[in-house]
Amino acid sequence: MNSLAKTLTIRSSPHIAAVAGVDTIMFNVVMALMPVSLYAVYAFGLSALLVMVTAVLSCVLTEHLLCRVSGRVTTVGDWSAVITGLLYGLTLPPSLPLWMVVAGGVIAIGLGKFLFGGLGGNPFNPALVGRAILQAAFPAAMTTWPVYEDRPFAALPTSTLTLPMTVPQYDGMTAPTPLSDWKFNQVAASTGDLFLGATAGSTGETCALLILIGGVYLAARNMMSWRIPVGVIGTVAVLSFVLNLWNPDKYAGPWFMVFSGGLMLGAVFMATDMVASPMTHLGGLVYGAIIGLLVVLIRVWGGMPEGVMYAILIGNALSPHIDSLIQPTVYGTAKGRKKELAKGGAK
Amino acid sequence: MRHLLGTKTFAHGIHPPEFKADTKDMAIRQFDFASLLIVPLSQHLGKPAIPIVGEGAEVTRGQCIAQPDGFMSVAIHAPATGMIRKIARSPAINGKMMPAFFLEPFPASTQEMPGGNPCDAETASKDEIIAAIQQAGIVGLGGAAFPTHVKLKVPDDKQADLVIVNGAECEPYLTTDHRVMLEHANDIMRGIPYVMKATGAPRAIIAVEDNKRDAAEVMRKAIPPGQPISVEVLPVKYPQGAEKMLITAILGRKVPSGGLPIDVGAVCINVGTTAQIGALLPSGQGLQDRVITVGGPGVRRKGNYRIPIGTPLRYILDKVGTEPNVSTVVMGGPMMGHAASSLDIPITKGSTGVIAMVDDQTDTMISRHEYPCIRCGHCVDACPLFLNPSQMGLLANVQRYDEMASDYHLMDCFECGCCTFVCPSHIPLVQKFRVAKSAIRKAKAAV
Numbered sequence: 140m141n142s143l144a145k146t147l148t149i150r151s152s153p154h155i156a157a158v159a160g161v162d163t164i165m166f167n168v169v170m171a172l173m174p175v176s177l178y179a180v181y182a183f184g185l186s187a188l189l190v191m192v193t194a195v196l197s198c199v200l201t202e203h204l205l206c207r208v209s210g211r212v213t214t215v216g217d218w219s220a221v222i223t224g225l226l227y228g229l230t231l232p233p234s235l236p237l238w239m240v241v242a243g244g245v246i247a248i249g250l251g252k253f254l255f256g257g258l259g260g261n262p263f264n265p266a267l268v269g270r271a272i273l274q275a276a277f278p279a280a281m282t283t284w285p286v287y288e289d290r291p292f293a294a295l296p297t298s299t300l301t302l303p304m305t306v307p308q309y310d311g312m313t314a315p316t317p318l319s320d321w322k323f324n325q326v327a328a329s330t331g332d333l334f335l336g337a338t339a340g341s342t343g344e345t346c347a348l349l350i351l352i353g354g355v356y357l358a359a360r361n362m363m364s365w366r367i368p369v370g371v372i373g374t375v376a377v378l379s380f381v382l383n384l385w386n387p388d389k390y391a392g393p394w395f396m397v398f399s400g401g402l403m404l405g406a407v408f409m410a411t412d413m414v415a416s417p418m419t420h421l422g423g424l425v426y427g428a429i430i431g432l433l434v435v436l437i438r439v440w441g442g443m444p445e446g447v448m449y450a451i452l453i454g455n456a457l458s459p460h461i462d463s464l465i466q467p468t469v470y471g472t473a474k475g476r477k478k479e480l481a482k483g484g485a486k
Numbered sequence: 487m488r489h490l491l492g493t494k495t496f497a498h499g500i501h502p503p504e505f506k507a508d509t510k511d512m513a514i515r516q517f518d519f520a521s522l523l524i525v526p527l528s529q530h531l532g533k534p535a536i537p538i539v540g541e542g543a544e545v546t547r548g549q550c551i552a553q554p555d556g557f558m559s560v561a562i563h564a565p566a567t568g569m570i571r572k573i574a575r576s577p578a579i580n581g582k583m584m585p586a587f588f589l590e591p592f593p594a595s596t597q598e599m600p601g602g603n604p605c606d607a608e609t610a611s612k613d614e615i616i617a618a619i620q621q622a623g624i625v626g627l628g629g630a631a632f633p634t635h636v637k638l639k640v641p642d643d644k645q646a647d648l649v650i651v652n653g654a655e656c657e658p659y660l661t662t663d664h665r666v667m668l669e670h671a672n673d674i675m676r677g678i679p680y681v682m683k684a685t686g687a688p689r690a691i692i693a694v695e696d697n698k699r700d701a702a703e704v705m706r707k708a709i710p711p712g713q714p715i716s717v718e719v720l721p722v723k724y725p726q727g728a729e730k731m732l733i734t735a736i737l738g739r740k741v742p743s744g745g746l747p748i749d750v751g752a753v754c755i756n757v758g759t760t761a762q763i764g765a766l767l768p769s770g771q772g773l774q775d776r777v778i779t780v781g782g783p784g785v786r787r788k789g790n791y792r793i794p795i796g797t798p799l800r801y802i803l804d805k806v807g808t809e810p811n812v813s814t815v816v817m818g819g820p821m822m823g824h825a826a827s828s829l830d831i832p833i834t835k836g837s838t839g840v841i842a843m844v845d846d847q848t849d850t851m852i853s854r855h856e857y858p859c860i861r862c863g864h865c866v867d868a869c870p871l872f873l874n875p876s877q878m879g880l881l882a883n884v885q886r887y888d889e890m891a892s893d894y895h896l897m898d899c900f901e902c903g904c905c906t907f908v909c910p911s912h913i914p915l916v917q918k919f920r921v922a923k924s925a926i927r928k929a930k931a932a933v
Contacts, residue, residue, distance in 0.1 A: 148813045149827050151917040153903035154820040154843060155502060155658065161857040161910045217857060259858030259911075364863070418863035418876060467872040469895045470730065471743040 164362045165218035171353035179342040183233035186299045187342045193237050194228030197244025205253045227266035229343025234285045236301035243269040263455045264412040284339040286314045314339040317399045318444035333398035347398040354407035363411050370427015371406035378435045405447035415455040422465040430454040496734040498870045499723045500904045509781050510661045512789045523796030524576050524832040525587040530625040531632050532558030543570045548599040560633050561623040563772030565794035566591035579824045602770030607679040615684045622766045623773040628756035631836030638684040644748045646687040653694040653757035654727040657819025660839045662777040663757050665790045667701035670761045671708035677764030685753045689714040695722045725902040729754040784812035784842030800829035816841040821903045857911035865905035875905035875915045882918035
């Protein structure tokens with residue numbers, strides 16, 4: 140009698156599976172965000188670090204508490220709340236009062252994710268939901284940008300520790316972002332500064348290079364659809380190139396448009412949120428192109444200098460419709476078959 | 487496009503680990519006869535065969551012991567010289583109880599196999615070849631166990647212009663077709679003319695995946711001069727061994743939804759089946775054993791064995807030795823094979839492999855936490871039929887089976903398991919589709 144007298148496990152095939160699970164993918168996204176997060180601390184100092192840590196903690200704790208309150212097993216282990224928190228933190232001004240950061244984090248997870256059933260249910264990118272509400276509630280604080288300081292670790296801006304429900308006071312110098320500088324003063328930042336992140340802006344949006352490195356890493360590991368950022372960036376580049384040719388004084392060139400503001404961060408890490416973006420390759424390109432088009436429309440003809448957040452949220456809303464319009468043609472069905480008949484293959 | 491790139495394959499599909507290195511260089515060895523062989527009356531799709539010998543009968547190896555019941559059925563032959571102890575129900579791999587011969591081989595017998603009525607490819611007519619294949623008990627040895635003679639009978643209104651001899655063998659672990667191509671090239675070359683004549687197809691292509699270049703080379707050399715037979719080496723991809731995928735890879739044609747390969751002029755036949763036709767028909771013998779890969783991390787003496795039909799799993803695993811932590815025994819490949827519920831289940835004509843999986847492997851690779859669908863689209867990317875497994879999975883959760891079939895082509899799914907393999911949320915998609923398909927079939931049958 141051999142050792143197989145013990146009970147056999149019965150299951151339905153396949154009996155092997157690919158190794159990367161949801162938690163692995165999410166963890167890799169966090170890793171891909173590390174370079175840009177570390178750079179944010181380097182560029183904007185202690186306040187940026189506090190903003191990001193607060194954002195992550197508020198999101199993770201909100202997720203954990205909501206799970207406990209609703210009697211579910213906590214889902215913080217899948218890393219998705221960490222990503223939401225980190226992405227959300229990266230979109231905030233580095234000197235934003237921390238109590239506002241907490242408020243937005245609770246909204247991001249509670250309203251943007253949990254209300255729709257948690258992971259997999261959210262129609263919008265939760266990080267952007269949190270940010271959008273903050274933008275509506277605190278427009279001044281959300282558009283005040285500290286200057287790139289020489290010694291950002293020496294002290295905290297007083298705005299960071301503003302008491303809840305009070306108006307933040309800014310003690311240091313503030314500066315316009317490249318986009319608002321262009322919109323209101325017609326001054327364009329140098330492409331090199333934009334690419335390397337030596338400008339004012341949200342904590343994680345300034346350094347295009349590091350965002351691209353993270354994106355390439357994820358795309359190479361098949362953990363992100365490269366078609367979406369290509370759709371977004373390509374559309375913005377082409378449209379702004381055309382507009383710039385037509386009237387270079389009024390419309391900024393493609394390099395400026397692509398590397399300024401939240402475009403890179405949004406295209407690479409926000410629009411690609413798997414849950415809120417289309418599933419097919421073609422759908423991803425179309426979705427990216429729509430977001431790119433909206434970005435240009437808002438930036439050029441809208442009232443604000445920046446429009447990536449709204450463009451992505453609108454794209455999110457359209458995503459299910461793109462998915463139902465662009466379905467893969469099933470093998471051997473009508474659309475696929477006409478070609479076969481034309482080739483004379485079918486008898 | 488694919489022709490411009492010079493790589494013939496189909497779209498989508500996956501690249502699972504191959505796990506073939508252990509056994510691909512191991513020559514086929516004859517397996518011993520177990521003290522009791524369990525030979526089911528139904529080893530093929532279609533009606534079970536009708537026994538023509540009773541309990542207590544003494545039979546000779548290769549002797550016909552059950553006759554086909556109608557056209558969708560094949561004969562069954564004694565896998566050993568011995569005595570029929572009883573005809574009784576026995577568990578099958580699908581969990582059902584099936585009637586079977588319980589055959590006790592005579593230990594003293596030399597197990598000589600006498601010949602029968604030879605069928606010559608040159609002189610026999612189409613119908614004679616088809617009848618001979620049915621009488622020889624030959625079914626698709628690639629795992630489907632579809633009666634081969636039914637497949638080779640081309641309807642009057644259709645025409646076959648190509649026979650595809652399927653040596654793709656894309657399932658991980660399995661190396662039987664690989665070894666048969668290396669060691670039984672002549673049987674394959676003898677079998678192809680029978681298939682071509684029966685179908686009326688003017689040419690044949692032997693399709694081999696790129697990880698079996700040695701087999702492709704042996705095949706190429708074995709083609710008799712002047713024969714309209716060629717060898718096509720395809721890139722390695724799963725599920726290339728599936729008929730539809732293979733036809734698309736080689737011809738660029740797509741079998742219509744709900745249709746058969748013959749609708750696009752092709753007939754696919756497994757390379758092992760072809761070898762059996764070439765080995766059995768010239769001497770008029772019946773199918774009574776087959777080549778099986780016994781492998782997986784739980785097996786000590788892995789290899790490719792020629793095993794008599796009816797050999798119980800327990801006997802095989804005892805002989806080859808197993809590790810103490812075997813948790814699942816899979817019959818067939820790991821992508822589409824069935825997990826055995828009992829070790830008294832016998833090898834049948836459709837068995838391609840016996841794979842013993844071990845605890846830690848199955849735990850880390852399968853029984854993991856299931857997350858909600860995050861709409862990553864990996865399943866949509868993997869499905870070789872361009873179905874939408876994610877959407878169908880959501881519909882299956884709320885039992886909207888009819889909608890899955892009418893709007894999402896559920897019934898086209900051939901359960902290759904690519905969607906489940908790639909799903910990062912570990913959602914058992916193909917398993918849900920099996921449940922849905924069987925519910926739909928049941929509802930149809932009840933009407």
